[in-house]
Amino acid sequence: MPDIENVSLLRLREFLPYRLSVLSNTISTRIASLYDREFGLSIWQWRVMAVTGDRPGISATEIGQLTAMDKVAVSRAIAAMIQMGYLERKTSETDGRRSQLFLTPAGRDVYELIVPMALGAEQELASSLTEDEQKQLERLMGKLADAASPDRPLW
Amino acid sequence: MPDIENVSLLRLREFLPYRLSVLSNTISTRIASLYDREFGLSIWQWRVMAVTGDRPGISATEIGQLTAMDKVAVSRAIAAMIQMGYLERKTSETDGRRSQLFLTPAGRDVYELIVPMALGAEQELASSLTEDEQKQLERLMGKLADAASPDRPLW
DNA sequence: AACTATTAGTTTCATATGTAACTATTTGAC
DNA sequence: GTCAAATAGTTACATATGAAACTAATAGTT
Numbered sequence: 001m002p003d004i005e006n007v008s009l010l011r012l013r014e015f016l017p018y019r020l021s022v023l024s025n026t027i028s029t030r031i032a033s034l035y036d037r038e039f040g041l042s043i044w045q046w047r048v049m050a051v052t053g054d055r056p057g058i059s060a061t062e063i064g065q066l067t068a069m070d071k072v073a074v075s076r077a078i079a080a081m082i083q084m085g086y087l088e089r090k091t092s093e094t095d096g097r098r099s100q101l102f103l104t105p106a107g108r109d110v111y112e113l114i115v116p117m118a119l120g121a122e123q124e125l126a127s128s129l130t131e132d133e134q135k136q137l138e139r140l141m142g143k144l145a146d147a148a149s150p151d152r153p154l155w
Numbered sequence: 156m157p158d159i160e161n162v163s164l165l166r167l168r169e170f171l172p173y174r175l176s177v178l179s180n181t182i183s184t185r186i187a188s189l190y191d192r193e194f195g196l197s198i199w200q201w202r203v204m205a206v207t208g209d210r211p212g213i214s215a216t217e218i219g220q221l222t223a224m225d226k227v228a229v230s231r232a233i234a235a236m237i238q239m240g241y242l243e244r245k246t247s248e249t250d251g252r253r254s255q256l257f258l259t260p261a262g263r264d265v266y267e268l269i270v271p272m273a274l275g276a277e278q279e280l281a282s283s284l285t286e287d288e289q290k291q292l293e294r295l296m297g298k299l300a301d302a303a304s305p306d307r308p309l310w
Numbered sequence: 311a312a313c314t315a316t317t318a319g320t321t322t323c324a325t326a327t328g329t330a331a332c333t334a335t336t337t338g339a340c
Numbered sequence: 341g342t343c344a345a346a347t348a349g350t351t352a353c354a355t356a357t358g359a360a361a362c363t364a365a366t367a368g369t370t
Contacts, residue, residue: 010270012205012222016277017182022223023296024179027172027303042356050167061318067167068177072358075320097318097365115165122171128302129295137295140288141178147283148182197326216348227328230350252335252348 031121038117039110040084044069044077046114049103052087053111057100059092086110186276193272194265195239199224199232201269204258207242208266212255214247241265 012018028043035041041049047067052058058066064074078101081087086107092098103111126134167173183198190196196204202222207213213221219229233256236242241262247253258266281289 010205010209010273012202012209015205015273016281017179017186018202019296020175020179021183023300023303024172024175025223026300028176030303031172047167047173050165050170054165054167059318068180070358071319072321075318076357079320095318095366099319118165118170125299125302126171128298133295133298136291137299140284140292140295141174143283143288144280144292145178145181147280148178148185214348225328226349227351230348231327234350250336250348254349 027125031118034117034121035114039114041110041114042077042080044073045081046118048074048077048081049086049107049111049114050118052101052103053108053115056102059098059100061098063101081107182280186273189272189276190269194269196265196269197232197235199228200236201273203229203232203236204241204262204266204269205273207256208258208263208270211257214253214255216253218256236262 032043032046035043035046044067047069048063051063051066055062060071060074060078063069063078064071067074069077078087078089078099082089086104088102088104088107090100090102092100129137187198187201190198190201199222202224203218206218206221210217215226215229215233218224218233219226222229224232233242233244233254237244241259243257243259243262245255245257247255284292
């Protein structure tokens with residue numbers, strides 16, 4: 001009589017966290033290569049651009065909150081983009097610790113090219129799903145995000 | 156008359172690739188901290204353990220294919236796990252370049268603890284969805300994965 | 311006003327990761 | 341059999357990333 005081989009079966013390919021990770025990496029990598037090739041921007045830099053374009057005068061801390069980046073990553077992305085001439089920093093008049101960030105004209109030019117590009121890529125991707133499926137996906141991702149939220153009773 | 160502010164609107168929080176990335180990172184980080192805390196294993200090492208436990212004698216290249224890791228990452232994970240005493244390497248008798256990998260008894264002990272733990276975490280996560288929603292999610296992720304597949308006409 | 315705690319952001323340092331170069335072995339063509 | 345090309349895996353190097361320490365400014369307490 002042969003032993004029972006496995007306690008229970010784990011197939012990595014079917015493991016939800018693995019599948020999510022591979023899917024997300026595939027998509028991120030492909031989109032990132034677009035920004036990088038066209039404008040020399042990393043994903044982090046692109047995120048900073050996206051929120052600064054939408055909210056001129058935003059601070060680094062706020063950027064971190066809106067982009068799920070930690071403050072070190074934000075700081076570095078900002079520094080690089082100032083260097084590239086895409087971003088400008090002023091110190092807040094009411095709070096000397098706070099910086100206020102703005103796209104330069106050159107930065108805004110890139111922003112205005114990049115936004116439709118990003119939306120186009122998303123569209124391309126989403127168009128593999130029906131309207132209804134897209135809504136479903138949103139909903140399911142929302143539920144998972146809640147379930148995985150870090151301020152939950154530990155698994 | 157005010158200028159038209161944006162070419163078209165991009166809200167990062169609603170941007171599918173961003174949402175996927177944040178969700179996947181949240182889940183991966185939480186699960187990774189379990190393996191790490193309990194057994195000192197990184198995600199990569201854990202992936203290697205998962206497939207080696209399932210297919211004793213597997214080669215590094217095959218591990219790479221099954222885990223979506225590149226060969227350098229695989230090589231490093233294997234080296235670390237041999238160091239830790241969880242993995243054993245033999246050289247294939249029919250092909251001297253090829254290595255064959257096996258869990259040591261200690262490695263198998265960990266494997267047998269880790270598998271139910273991983274499945275439990277997945278279960279916990281998946282249980283936020285109904286059976287039906289889980290199937291839906293599988294399906295939608297499959298479609299997205301096809302759409303994002305790197306051997307597709309460039310976006 | 312003086313002192314402590316908090317907040318914004320940067321820098322430092324140690325580690326992780328990816329690309330390219332490398333070694334060893336095998337395969338295939340001649 | 342010999343040599344070029346391909347394959348398995350490792351190493352080296354350059355860059356990215358994260359945690360913790362640090363600087364500067366503000367807020368809150370007395």
